[in-house]
Amino acid sequence: MPNTFDAEKERSFLNGLVKDYTDSSPYSEIKKDIIVRRMLERMPLRTGTGLQFGCANGFETGLLAQHLGQLGVVDGSSIFIERLKSEEHAPNIAFHLALFEEFDHARTGRTYDYVSCNYILEHVFDTGGILRNIHGMMHADSLLFVTVPNRMALSRRLALEMGMVASLSDLTENDHKHGHRRTYTFTTVQQEVETAGFEVVEASGIVFKILADFQLNKLLASGFLTRDHVLGMQALAEHPENIEYSDSVFLVLRQAR
Numbered sequence: 001m002p003n004t005f006d007a008e009k010e011r012s013f014l015n016g017l018v019k020d021y022t023d024s025s026p027y028s029e030i031k032k033d034i035i036v037r038r039m040l041e042r043m044p045l046r047t048g049t050g051l052q053f054g055c056a057n058g059f060e061t062g063l064l065a066q067h068l069g070q071l072g073v074v075d076g077s078s079i080f081i082e083r084l085k086s087e088e089h090a091p092n093i094a095f096h097l098a099l100f101e102e103f104d105h106a107r108t109g110r111t112y113d114y115v116s117c118n119y120i121l122e123h124v125f126d127t128g129g130i131l132r133n134i135h136g137m138m139h140a141d142s143l144l145f146v147t148v149p150n151r152m153a154l155s156r157r158l159a160l161e162m163g164m165v166a167s168l169s170d171l172t173e174n175d176h177k178h179g180h181r182r183t184y185t186f187t188t189v190q191q192e193v194e195t196a197g198f199e200v201v202e203a204s205g206i207v208f209k210i211l212a213d214f215q216l217n218k219l220l221a222s223g224f225l226t227r228d229h230v231l232g233m234q235a236l237a238e239h240p241e242n243i244e245y246s247d248s249v250f251l252v253l254r255q256a257r
Contacts, residue, residue, distance in 0.1 A: 011029025017179040018077045026220035030230045036063045039145050048113035053120050058084040065090040066119035074103045083113050101126050111139045118147040122180045131196035144253040151183035154245040155209045186249045198253040205237030
């Protein structure tokens with residue numbers, strides 16, 4: 001990966017991913033629902049303003065739009081935005097076609113009550129720059145929600161013991177397929193957000209993950225596992241000692257005081 005940000009190369013990288021990108025499966029839909037519900041519990045302002053980084057299939061967008069007075073959605077892919085506009089375009093949604101590295105307060109001229117940055121940092125070129133941009137679009141009472149995959153998940157540890165990966169920090173074939181550029185632990189993502197000027201209000205795991213995605217999807221599709229099983233694994237993930245075994249790390253952040 002080059003050491004300096006090149007917007008044209010970044011657009012090319014993104015467009016190469018989105019044409020075949022899919023993030024809809026039994027397990028991912030339940031997991032995303034868990035994340036959004038946890039966000040909504042922390043959004044008392046029904047008339048609040050929100051900003052979502054990345055819209056993909058629009059699942060999160062639709063739920064946030066129902067809960068907020070205004071929602072801005074920024075994505076570097078016109079494919080994602082146009083698809084979402086054609087399927088569901090609530091009147092309180094404003095779409096912005098832009099690379100995340102280029103979307104900041106100078107461009108928006110405003111701040112937001114809530115900012116969503118779920119499953120973004122593992123994909124992008126400049127995580128620090130994006131987090132600093134977000135910091136500048138928040139006020140003292142704003143909340144930022146960040147979710148990243150956890151390389152210490154139990155399923156990944158199992159894969160290591162089985163010889164399926166050489167290291168927990170290695171990018172897997174599935175990581176590359178989804179355009180991941182880095183892996184995270186609770187410690188590394190905490191360090192990254194604090195360096196960008198945030199403090200952690202809340203941290204927890206998302207789903208105590210016992211098996212790989214494709215295995216969970218197969219078991220859910222067959223009915224051998226149910227949504228209740230995944231919700232049970234979520235309850236386990238919310239025990240503080242289990243964050244390091246969970247599928248993902250979920251952070252609630254604010255500007256450091």
